Amino acid sequence: MAALLSVNAVSKRFGGIVALDDVTLTVQEGEIYGLIGPNGAGKTTLFNCMTGLYGVSRGEIMLDGKPIHNRKPHLIVEQGFARTFQNIRLFANMTALENVLVGRHVRTRAGVFGAVLRDADTRAEEAASRERARALLDFVGLANKGRTLAGHLAYGEQRRLEIARALATEPRLLALDEPVAGMNPAERRQMAELFLRLRAQGVTLLLIEHDVKLVMGLCDRVAVLDYGRKIAEGTPGAVRSDPAVIAAYLGTEAAA
Amino acid sequence: MLEFLRRPRTRAQARAAIILLAVLLAVLPFLVEAGLSRSWVRVLDFALLYVILALGLNIVVGYAGLLDLGFVAFYALGAYLYAWLASPHFGLHLPFWAILPLGATLAGVFGVLLGAPTLRLRGDYLAIVTLGFGEIIRIFMNNLNAPVNITNGPQGINLIDPVTIAGISFGKTQQLFGITFSSAHFYYYLFLAFTLVTVFIAYRLQDSRIGRAWAAIREDEVAAAAMGINTRNIKLLAFAMGAVFGGVAGGLFAAFQGFISPESFTLWESILILCMIVLGGMGHIPGVILGAVLLTVLPEALRYLGDWQRAAVGEVVVDPGDLRMLLFGVALVLMMIYRPEGLIPSRQRKREFHAEDGVAAQEQASLYDSRA
Amino acid sequence: MEIFVQQLINGLVLGSIYALVALGYTMVYGILELINFAHGEVTMMGAMVALTVIGLLLGLNPELPGLLVVLAGVLIAVPACMLLAFAIEKVAYRPLRRAPRLAPLITAIGVSIVLQNAAMLIWGRQYISFPQILPQMSFTVLGAHVTSLQIFIVLLCMTMMAGLWWLVQKTRLGRAMRATAQSKEVAMLMGVDIDRVISATFVIGAALAAIAGVLVSAYYGLAHYYMGFMLGLKAFSAAVLGGIGNIAGAMLGGLLLGIIEALGAGYIGDFTGGFLGSHYQDVFAFFVLILVLVFRPSGLLGERVASRA
Incomplete structure (x- = not known):
């Protein structure tokens, strides 16, 4: 080690x-x-x-x-190196899935042009991100909560969502x-x-x-x-x- | 009808709605001219211009949560650049399509330059500093006529070239396919095209990696940074994107008016655009469009108040033009107190402004923390 | 050298007026963390009300002693502005005390627009001149020209500031204000009536603003519905320069800004080889504001205020 x-x-x-x-x-x-x-x-x-x-x-x-x-x-x-916070700091007004997708930011590349043109690379990257984010939600036990706003999740779920979001940064x-x-x-x-x-x-x-x-x-x-x-x-x-x-x-x- | 557009039941219904909307937009200036007057077609043009401006500012304020009160500076830059490159002022007459990308780039660069020193600031300070930048630019426009005449001072720049596409000058009334198009008609279609592109870009940006990063910064900047977002660059990107729309709108405005002066670019213009966003629903595209159209059309409609006064008491007691800003002010206050999420809010904003469950859950969480 | 002394004196006069207005911004910010955008407009209202009273009195009898007439104007303008500020706080800011930060700021802008346009409807778009009824004497100091009005303005501002200092440091209300600025919750638990303290803060700030409004219109000989906007922004810049939330800071910031502006306007032509002239006077306040916020957001005397998400 x-x-x-x-x-x-x-x-x-x-x-x-x-x-x-x-x-x-x-x-x-x-x-x-x-x-x-x-x-x-x-x-x-x-x-x-x-x-x-x-x-x-x-x-x-x-x-x-x-x-x-x-x-x-x-x-x-x-x-x-990723982290979570003692006093949960989720993006409360974004959905659980969006929260995890924010975690993907650092591992993805699409910029303004990709966002506007939605070229093949961007679409592939976005699809992979979403797939990965769903897998992570599943991993922490929030598979069916993807569309729920983070602020609406129960306390324990918020803790787990924060972990999923951090894991999304690989x-x-x-x-x-x-x-x-x-x-x-x-x-x-x-x-x-x-x-x-x-x-x-x-x-x-x-x-x-x-x-x-x-x-x-x-x-x-x-x-x-x-x-x-x-x-x-x-x-x-x-x-x-x-x-x-x-x-x-x-x-x-x-x-x- | 808006409800119907927003929630089409079937694919066919959605298609029908889009076709209906397209036809309506295509014939709108003629309907308006026939039903009201030609001057209302110009109002329509301005409404489209403000939709572009409001959607641009919405990227900064609505998406990224940065309250920018100096937005008009970029509008001014775009307008002045167009005037410099396409008027007798410097004797240059570059074509519209050549200037527009220049204006967009210049505004974008200035967006970054003005944004850079303000990034560390908290929301309300940011507002005042951007306001300061806007005023500085206006003061320079007003005074840079001597010793070298760059802006022609308070008189502004005149005789700006109209847009010319395929040999058709948009500046004068012409017959095409047996239909009479006035200058206002030509610009309507030009502005409509730009508006549609703007709406498209605004939607695409919102629902993207960049759009999510903006939302994350708006929600919690520290958490966004801790999740790997380069908050400085992403905020600058918001400033730059907003500025680009401002610059393009400025170029369109200069060509459309044929005349610009510092008077068109005061702080109140920035505030007017902000009002549009706030009124319609911050961060929500249909809301922002509605806000821009309402706040362009309503003041024009207010002119009828003058006629009513004349009919009622024989003279115009209160100039309706003077009432305009007063009513905007009242509307801003009332909106913030009674409906801060705007007329057509996005689901997020509605919750954000009415602190409820989400915040309660957060407070609960911190309660647990202090106990643990 | 004469130019320097002259501009220094002009700057001192303007600066003491800025300081008076800046106090209103800083006190409200200290307690509510709100930029009371409408404060400049309250200043303008003070000038307008006083000028109206002065005009009425002179209309009744043009022979009335000038000082007395102006004093009467001030005596009406001050309570009028206090009442106005009380109403603004109650109607526009109080309902939003728990709202997200941007909401009260937008409301404040709204109030500012309302006041400005109301003034325009009431008093019109034209400049209103301040009648030449105050006794005018002038002196020469180190080759510079000083008027009795300038001396009076500086002395009055200093007295007002000393009075405010006493109020905040020595009285029960002052203690309650300082406690509320530290922590609203704790102050409330200690039995301070927060709503009253906040109202009092607005009202005191408005009284100072009303006086500043009269002074500035007497100094320039003019009043205008638009005058509060620039004055307010400059005073706010002064408050930030001194360290917002800090009363001594507002005083220092006001004086400094006035001097920077006057010297800047006096010398900008020399510095730029005549390219930029004294019409750029208004730019200095903004440059100062931006430089302070970028390099020392806490201001000269203040605590840290920069980014906390």
């Missing part, structure tokens, strides 16, 4: 506040990697730095050996920000099963999650952030028994 994503000594400051402090971690190709930590530990900030929504103050982030820190989000997507690495937040146990099991199917398809997963049970059961390796610093990294078993983790994370949340 090779390192797909490596975060080297990344720091992120907002004014005087240090949100990330010298964070280093590596995600191997083909694994499910969990990122846990108490609220405000900097998990989403790290996601935003990785996916280009924030620049980094120091350090570097490499995807497959190529630097992606301080690059535009769309270039990072193009390199095969990512090698998919970052999911609290994908099972607010779901009931049955829905969580379905999602976990979806993640395993994704890995079987060769997608590496990076997961921010609060559900410790889900993370421990699913992830190959886990990193723990606290106050912007990585305090532990390793297999779920090893991290679970790490005293620093128990103090910082399990100590606060599990005891609460």
